[in-house]
Amino acid sequence: MSGGILWTSSSDERMQLYGGGSRLLGNVVRRAYPEAISWLKRQGIKMSGARKVLSGFGYQIDIVEYLEECRRTVERTEGYVVCGTSVQSLLKGRSGEIVGVRTVHSDGAVDVHAPYTLLATGGYQGSAELRARYIHENARNMLVRANPHSSGDAIELALAVGAQTSEANRGFYGHLVSRSPSWGDERFFSLLAQYHSEHGLLFNENGYRFCDESTGDHNNAWWTVFQPNARALLLWDRRVQDRYATASSIPGQPGHDKFNVAMDHGGEGRICRDHADLLAFANSVGFDGERLIESLADFNIRAETAWETLVPPRTEACRPLNQPDFYALVVYPSITYTFGGLTIDANTRVLGPEAVPITGLLAAGADAGDVYGQGYAGGLAQAMSLGIVAAATAGW
Numbered sequence: 001m002s003g004g005i006l007w008t009s010s011s012d013e014r015m016q017l018y019g020g021g022s023r024l025l026g027n028v029v030r031r032a033y034p035e036a037i038s039w040l041k042r043q044g045i046k047m048s049g050a051r052k053v054l055s056g057f058g059y060q061i062d063i064v065e066y067l068e069e070c071r072r073t074v075e076r077t078e079g080y081v082v083c084g085t086s087v088q089s090l091l092k093g094r095s096g097e098i099v100g101v102r103t104v105h106s107d108g109a110v111d112v113h114a115p116y117t118l119l120a121t122g123g124y125q126g127s128a129e130l131r132a133r134y135i136h137e138n139a140r141n142m143l144v145r146a147n148p149h150s151s152g153d154a155i156e157l158a159l160a161v162g163a164q165t166s167e168a169n170r171g172f173y174g175h176l177v178s179r180s181p182s183w184g185d186e187r188f189f190s191l192l193a194q195y196h197s198e199h200g201l202l203f204n205e206n207g208y209r210f211c212d213e214s215t216g217d218h219n220n221a222w223w224t225v226f227q228p229n230a231r232a233l234l235l236w237d238r239r240v241q242d243r244y245a246t247a248s249s250i251p252g253q254p255g256h257d258k259f260n261v262a263m264d265h266g267g268e269g270r271i272c273r274d275h276a277d278l279l280a281f282a283n284s285v286g287f288d289g290e291r292l293i294e295s296l297a298d299f300n301i302r303a304e305t306a307w308e309t310l311v312p313p314r315t316e317a318c319r320p321l322n323q324p325d326f327y328a329l330v331v332y333p334s335i336t337y338t339f340g341g342l343t344i345d346a347n348t349r350v351l352g353p354e355a356v357p358i359t360g361l362l363a364a365g366a367d368a369g370d371v372y373g374q375g376y377a378g379g380l381a382q383a384m385s386l387g388i389v390a391a392a393t394a395g396w
């Protein structure tokens with residue numbers, strides 16, 4: 001499913017500003033990234049030239065070829081990759097160290113013994129219960145734009161042997177999408193995502209702005225979960241439509257008219273000629289149209305003459321939306337993967353009570369908590385960099 005853009009922040013400062021998680025773990029991802037890229041090159045994985053991505057740079061890789069090469073690497077050393085296998089429990093040694101796992105497969109249960117066990121089940125976005133517990137009650141019914149199997153198994157397995165979770169971290173990576181009866185078909189995960197929301201304005205049902213839209217659509221998705229009925233009205237004008245909402249978000253790939261795509265697949269939206277039209281549409285979909293128009297007028301005046309007084313502020317693109325037509329679309333947050341996971345140290349060792357590592361137990365990727373907070377600087381980098389560090393901890 002992944003777009004295969006292996007990127008991360010271009011400096012520690014940007015990682016902190018845009019990743020927003022633990023400084024220690026953000027730096028671990030950045031420090032191990034060159035080794036991850038170099039390993040890929042040694043395996044002969046094809047890569048694009050370097051390109052700008054959000055707060056950093058990265059490369060497009062062929063993700064399917066990459067996964068196949070991972071499989072071949074395991075098999076070259078006489079290992080096995082066994083799909084359709086789940087883990088029932090972690091096996092403990094005499095001193096409480098982890099010595100392997102009990103796996104469950106259609107052929108039966110098999111104990112696999114190893115000096116190190118790496119948990120990498122991809123986060124807990126697939127579990128409505130855990131989303132409600134760790135993020136917010138509104139997250140229970142959130143749309144999932146990810147594989148359906150990552151439902152927090154690693155967290156449950158590790159909690160059973162005394163691991164700690166970063167419970168304060170309610171962050172996740174996702175995007176705002178229009179509603180569609182076709183949701184669930186993975187082709188729509190990108191097609192319906194409103195990446196250009198960072199150039200528009202978001203209003204909640206009460207007609208108020210509620211976040212700094214300009215810090216990125218992934219942040220906007222997060223903020224929207226906490227709004228009434230976990231939805232928002234996304235507004236943009238002709239300038240944003242021409243420049244961003246119809247442009248490709250990935251260099252070299254074709255752009256789509258995001259409004260048209262949303263409407264063709266059941267979205268709730270309208271192209272409004274003027275404010276009266278916008279007011280009527282907002283009221284018709286359950287938003288406070290009068291207040292929304294006031295909020296828009298207030299934003300437009302301040303954006304041109306008093307940007308420093310904007311509440312919520314505007315960190316990046318700060319331009320009025322005053323060029324009709326106005327595009328109004330009701331949007332919902334969708335989740336790709338979660339940031340709150342198992343507490344680890346800089347060597348990816350899972351920590352138990354009083355931050356003491358649980359011997360033999362490692363975590364990487366989305367199962368490793370606190371790498372990002374309210375932000376994002378690459379999901380594949382988080383998986384690959386921490387994977388490289390975990391391999392080193394295990395003696396590679």
Ligand SMILES: Cc1cc2nc3c(=O)[nH]c(=O)nc-3n(C[C@H](O)[C@H](O)[C@H](O)COP(=O)(O)OP(=O)(O)OC[C@H]3O[C@@H](n4cnc5c(N)ncnc54)[C@H](O)[C@@H]3O)c2cc1C
Nearest residue numbers: 002003004005086121122146149153365366378379380383
């Ligand atoms: C549509 C889409 C586009 C994306 N594009 C990008 C992109 O361009 N760049 C980027 O950096 N990131 C992107 N991402 C995010 C990126 O794919 C993830 O951040 C990354 O794959 C996470 O890696 P992981 O190893 O932690 O988990 P995953 O890659 O999700 O792997 C976890 C695996 O564990 C399996 N699993 C779960 N539970 C169990 C269990 N109990 N037993 C056994 N197996 C289990 C799951 O089935 C899954 O195969 C995208 C994601 C999506 C959905």
